[in-house]
Amino acid sequence: MDKTTVVLGVIGADVHAVGNRILEYSLKQAGLNVINIGVMSSQNDFINAALETGADAIWVSSLYGHGEMDCRGLREKCLEAGIGDILLYAGGNLVIGKRDWPYVEELFRGMGYDRAYPPGTLPETAIIDLEKDIYKKGDKNWRPC
Amino acid sequence: MDKTTVVLGVIGADVHAVGNRILEYSLKQAGLNVINIGVMSSQNDFINAALETGADAIWVSSLYGHGEMDCRGLREKCLEAGIGDILLYAGGNLVIGKRDWPYVEELFRGMGYDRAYPPGTLPETAIIDLEKDIYKKGDKNWRPC
Amino acid sequence: MAMIDKEKFLAERQKVLQGWPTGQEVDIKEAINYHKNMDQEKIVINKLLQARAERLTLIQPRAGVALPAEHIKLLKYLYEEGEADLLPTTIDSYTRQNQYREAEQGIKESEELGRSMLNGFPAVNYGVKVCRQIIEALPVPLQVRHGTPDARLLAEITLAGGFTDFEGGGISYNIPYAKKVSLEATIKYWQYVDRLVGYYQEEGVRINREPFGPLTGTLVPPSISHSIAIIESLLAAEQGVKYLSLGYGQNGNLIQDVAAVQTLRELAEHYLHKYGYEDVEVTTVFHQWMGGFPQDESKAYAVISWGAVAAALSNATKVIVKTPHEAMGIPTREANASGLKTTKQIVNMLCDQGIEQTTRLDLEKKMIRLEVKQIIEKVMELGDDDPALGAVRSFEAGILDVPFAPSSYNVGKVLPARDDRGAVRFLNYGDLPFDREVKAFHDDKLAERGVSEDRDVGFQMVIDDIYAIGKGMLIGRPRG
Amino acid sequence: MAMIDKEKFLAERQKVLQGWPTGQEVDIKEAINYHKNMDQEKIVINKLLQARAERLTLIQPRAGVALPAEHIKLLKYLYEEGEADLLPTTIDSYTRQNQYREAEQGIKESEELGRSMLNGFPAVNYGVKVCRQIIEALPVPLQVRHGTPDARLLAEITLAGGFTDFEGGGISYNIPYAKKVSLEATIKYWQYVDRLVGYYQEEGVRINREPFGPLTGTLVPPSISHSIAIIESLLAAEQGVKYLSLGYGQNGNLIQDVAAVQTLRELAEHYLHKYGYEDVEVTTVFHQWMGGFPQDESKAYAVISWGAVAAALSNATKVIVKTPHEAMGIPTREANASGLKTTKQIVNMLCDQGIEQTTRLDLEKKMIRLEVKQIIEKVMELGDDDPALGAVRSFEAGILDVPFAPSSYNVGKVLPARDDRGAVRFLNYGDLPFDREVKAFHDDKLAERGVSEDRDVGFQMVIDDIYAIGKGMLIGRPRG
Numbered sequence A, B: 001m002d003k004t005t006v007v008l009g010v011i012g013a014d015v016h017a018v019g020n021r022i023l024e025y026s027l028k029q030a031g032l033n034v035i036n037i038g039v040m041s042s043q044n045d046f047i048n049a050a051l052e053t054g055a056d057a058i059w060v061s062s063l064y065g066h067g068e069m070d071c072r073g074l075r076e077k078c079l080e081a082g083i084g085d086i087l088l089y090a091g092g093n094l095v096i097g098k099r100d101w102p103y104v105e106e107l108f109r110g111m112g113y114d115r116a117y118p119p120g121t122l123p124e125t126a127i128i129d130l131e132k133d134i135y136k137k138g139d140k141n142w143r144p145c
Numbered sequence C, D: 001m002a003m004i005d006k007e008k009f010l011a012e013r014q015k016v017l018q019g020w021p022t023g024q025e026v027d028i029k030e031a032i033n034y035h036k037n038m039d040q041e042k043i044v045i046n047k048l049l050q051a052r053a054e055r056l057t058l059i060q061p062r063a064g065v066a067l068p069a070e071h072i073k074l075l076k077y078l079y080e081e082g083e084a085d086l087l088p089t090t091i092d093s094y095t096r097q098n099q100y101r102e103a104e105q106g107i108k109e110s111e112e113l114g115r116s117m118l119n120g121f122p123a124v125n126y127g128v129k130v131c132r133q134i135i136e137a138l139p140v141p142l143q144v145r146h147g148t149p150d151a152r153l154l155a156e157i158t159l160a161g162g163f164t165d166f167e168g169g170g171i172s173y174n175i176p177y178a179k180k181v182s183l184e185a186t187i188k189y190w191q192y193v194d195r196l197v198g199y200y201q202e203e204g205v206r207i208n209r210e211p212f213g214p215l216t217g218t219l220v221p222p223s224i225s226h227s228i229a230i231i232e233s234l235l236a237a238e239q240g241v242k243y244l245s246l247g248y249g250q251n252g253n254l255i256q257d258v259a260a261v262q263t264l265r266e267l268a269e270h271y272l273h274k275y276g277y278e279d280v281e282v283t284t285v286f287h288q289w290m291g292g293f294p295q296d297e298s299k300a301y302a303v304i305s306w307g308a309v310a311a312a313l314s315n316a317t318k319v320i321v322k323t324p325h326e327a328m329g330i331p332t333r334e335a336n337a338s339g340l341k342t343t344k345q346i347v348n349m350l351c352d353q354g355i356e357q358t359t360r361l362d363l364e365k366k367m368i369r370l371e372v373k374q375i376i377e378k379v380m381e382l383g384d385d386d387p388a389l390g391a392v393r394s395f396e397a398g399i400l401d402v403p404f405a406p407s408s409y410n411v412g413k414v415l416p417a418r419d420d421r422g423a424v425r426f427l428n429y430g431d432l433p434f435d436r437e438v439k440a441f442h443d444d445k446l447a448e449r450g451v452s453e454d455r456d457v458g459f460q461m462v463i464d465d466i467y468a469i470g471k472g473m474l475i476g477r478p479r480g
């Protein structure tokens, strides 16, 4: 059974690097295979990394407020690239300003993301979700933690 | 022309003394005649002081939160005592908790107070009002400041 | 004066308990048993001594509403959401004046209107059982906070009700909280309370006592509040009290505030030992600024934070927390929790930082020691070494004198004002027994401010200082 | 490297101004005239120098939205309600990456949706005239704040637009703000910006320049940020800049923070003089904690207050203010004003209190001086006394190394961690040119923490420290 592979990065013109470092560290600690494309990554960077590594999930961070614009269309790009069913998670400070979380979550679900996380989410929370989602999809039975 | 006379005090079981000292000082500075009956004064204390001195106004302070209960009925007592048209002002932290000021003002107007003042009122503000009210009533044309 | 004779005390108890029907519920033997079976976690002094040992600063709110169910909800919230380490039950003002009938009326109106018409919890009216419901509903220890000149019945009911900490004192709950109650009377009332605590103590029940440090909360120079705290400590120890938390209200100048907290325990222990009380444990309580607050909530947060800073850096055992609603009225539970959380964050961030003993800190401490010594010596002299007599005579003579106090038993000649760094000094000494050195120090400090503000040192400074924090400053500088 | 030749500079300008249509609006002669006719009150450096002389700490928010009318409203509000002394215009992230097309798109979406879809004000897209509308609408001076590696066009437009203060630098707006932009390139871009400011200066127009002190904002040891500030000062002075505000991001330990601010000006002046720039005026900027904030607003107020305390006690010339929404997103104007008011209250209450030079403060200052000296000497050695060359080579060699920076031009070996009092120390020195004494100091400090936490000194501490303030602590102590 393969290790689960996650492509990790910060999208758009966003340079917030600290959370990205911690996510990489936590995913590795949990036994996952991590491809960290780092900050300032374009949608194509994410797609290419996922294609190259046959990743199970893409974790997109957006902190700086342009997430709504930057994240739009990624699911469609995945479909075009033939990885339409890859798990797409988004987290960070996804929109500009302090907004009601349910609104933001709906927004990102509507954009084709499987899950979206509010500010301050600890990596562990999302790793558990990832385990569940992968288990549900049935292609792997690995448990990260 | 007589000096305007104000009976000043803190009503009920209220011991907040600092504002009372400052009000006394400010009223005197403004040239008024002040009868300060101090803290923990009953409605009767106010009435008696007003009767004895032929006061033009009663300034009731209530800080400690029981103002709504303590101040109720003072106008009626004034009427009974034959000084029904004396000016009645109230100020301090008149009710329990942080409440919308218009609500509190209405409450005190309903209880027969000519004016009521929100927390943080500076003495000068009320002294100017007093001048106006006395001028309106026409019995004096003294101007305190 | 010595410890009140047991027989006499027990006789007086019978009278006190008749003050209101609920007095009959008090059965002290049963109460002692109740305390002995209490969870160790729920005893205030355990938490205080642990915090003192670990050099932590605990946080405690003020809170009390008219109806028990609401009161419990409120306290639970302050524990869970506000992260309070210790909880209070603040008593309403009618109860504080023994006006139980008015309190009953307040309860009724509150029930009818569905909102608290009392500014605290009327514990006497509710009696022992309801107190225990409160204690049992909460996972942390509770203290009674009030302002009651004659708190004998309140103490009987709340201690039997399971409270393990009782605030107040014969001076500190009279002078700032009453107008015409004689000091002799309140000292006697509080000797009774202390004797009651001592009685529990004899039976192995540890109740903490906390004189009310901040007094009028408004520009009280540390040596005044310290002297009164020390006298109340001696009075309490005399009646068998073994655990004392001594309080101080923030003045706003960090160095003076740290000096005050550090000397408070030191001086109290010194005098307790001097008068033969070797086994009394002293902890300290820091009150965030007790005078007029800014109306603006963001500014209130700043005042709260600055209080938390001083509490943490002076390593007070606990800090009593204000709320962003302070200037407006009794806080909502949310506002109360907010003040707690702000304080918790500061205390957590500062607990390991410490503060150094600097020249200025040493000087402040030296002056506080000197002033307290001159006051206490005179008090004990006037009282022929009896602190109760000394206190009464000293207040008469103005040897003890609390600024802005409403009591007619307070001479009221002393006037404080801030110096050029914001420390509180004496503008007018009244009849305080200070020597030349002390007076020269204060005079110089105020003269400095006069020069820097280019105005005469005088009463206008006092007025400006009273308003200053509420208006966003510390020192009431002339405007324009 | 010396000052860029005027002819060469003017030629480059023509190219830069073609970067976006609005570049054509810039007429530097006209702009100089515009500045000369500006109200003295609206020139940043006037306010800064006055504050420095009077030992005051000014307060300034961050703020910028997509639409000019909204931006003006926002700034007015922060001045009137928030009592800001200085105002910003924070530029959006697309503009910072010279992605003016994306910015245009953001403007459109914002207009359509009626809310700002950009995280700042896209000044380049709006051009000179709109900038002047902003300047003219406000009674206090304005600064441009951004994070732009290549800010040449932005500088041209905003300075011609009447801004009198420009943040950034070739290192400080590259390493924390870019991934793949070469340091050589950004230093050149910023020499252009400095030369532009120098050009205005030659013509009698005083523009202040402010390198971005906090870098990544996360546990940056003072000697790292100081060294970079000093290099950027030398680079700026070389191009004729005469007014510099040097920044530092709060770390949270008061003594270290005060030591940092006090040494920042001292060291910068030392090196400026050493390299022949005698007439540069240095002021200081304190940034309230720049790392992850608590979600809870009451706790955020505590962090804001503690930053204000350190700013006031260290007597920084100005403090850049965070808001209670920090952890959540770009603040509403109300939240922004709240952060300002909290800060104002603290600064006002503390401005007269001062702080003493203590043993611990002296030690922190000594260590910062020592570390900075070792870094700067090595940088100048590597650069053959040219700070630009020195910077480029030093980043290559890890002599300069910023923790957690995204740039691939940063070696990224250095790891910081807090010591047992919360001061930020080096856990991993990477290739920093420190001698034994320095390393022994940091090693000892961290070993102390290891002992007190009974765990190995290591990376887990770094992780815990990154989260700590957000979780209500300063030091990331092991849980449970």
Ligand code: B12
Binding pocket: B013, B014, B015, B016, B017, B018, B019, B020, B022, B023, B059, B060, B061, B062, B063, B064, B065, B066, B089, B090, B091, B092, B093, B094, B095, B096, B097, B098, B117, B118, B119, B120, B121, B122, B123, B126, C062, C092, C093, C096, C119, C146, C147, C176, C177, C215, C216, C217, C218, C290, C291, C292, C293, C294, C325, C326, C327, C328, C329, C330, C331, C404, C405, C406, C466
């Ligand atoms: C200092 C203080 C105390 C001191 C008082 C010492 C003393 N004897 O004077 C102590 C610590 C003893 C105390 C006790 C209590 N206090 Co108290 N106290 C305060 C505090 C912090 C400042 C009051 C003050 O001195 N302000 C400065 C002066 C200059 O301002 P002022 O009093 O508001 O008066 C000015 C104006 O209001 C106006 N004004 C006042 N009256 C009038 C009348 C008229 C006609 C006009 C025109 C103007 C006017 O002019 C005055 C001068 O500028 C206030 C909160 C605040 N304001 O920040 C709470 C506050 C008043 N206290 C309060 C409470 C509940 C109590 C206690 C019941 C409980 C407790 N906390 O222990 C007890 C009450 C005891 C009793 N029986 O009265 C509440 C009242 C709640 C409410 N209304 O909802 C407040 C608002 C705090 C709070 N938010 O909970 N308190």
Ligand code: B12
Binding pocket: A013, A014, A015, A016, A017, A018, A019, A020, A022, A023, A059, A060, A061, A062, A063, A064, A065, A066, A089, A090, A091, A092, A093, A094, A095, A096, A097, A098, A117, A118, A119, A120, A121, A122, A123, A126, D062, D092, D093, D096, D119, D146, D147, D176, D177, D215, D216, D217, D218, D290, D291, D292, D293, D294, D325, D326, D327, D328, D329, D330, D331, D404, D405, D406, D466
């Ligand atoms: C440090 C910081 C910076 C540093 C970044 C240094 C660097 N290169 O890393 C500097 C100062 C350079 C900076 C710059 C800017 N910043 Co900034 N910054 C912050 C700050 C204070 C902390 C971020 C951080 O490191 N947190 C600690 C880490 C551990 O947490 P984290 O990043 O949130 O990540 C965790 C979780 O969110 C989660 N997570 C993140 N992504 C994902 C994805 C998935 C799938 C999952 C499951 C979980 C997850 O897990 C992570 C690990 O626990 C935040 C506010 C805050 N949070 O307090 C603002 C903040 C993110 N910044 C902001 C802004 C606007 C900017 C600037 C545009 C403007 C400015 N202020 O100068 C520029 C942007 C530059 C750019 N092009 O990106 C805004 C964003 C606004 C919004 N979304 O509405 C914030 C929220 C501040 C604010 N309230 O205004 N910033």
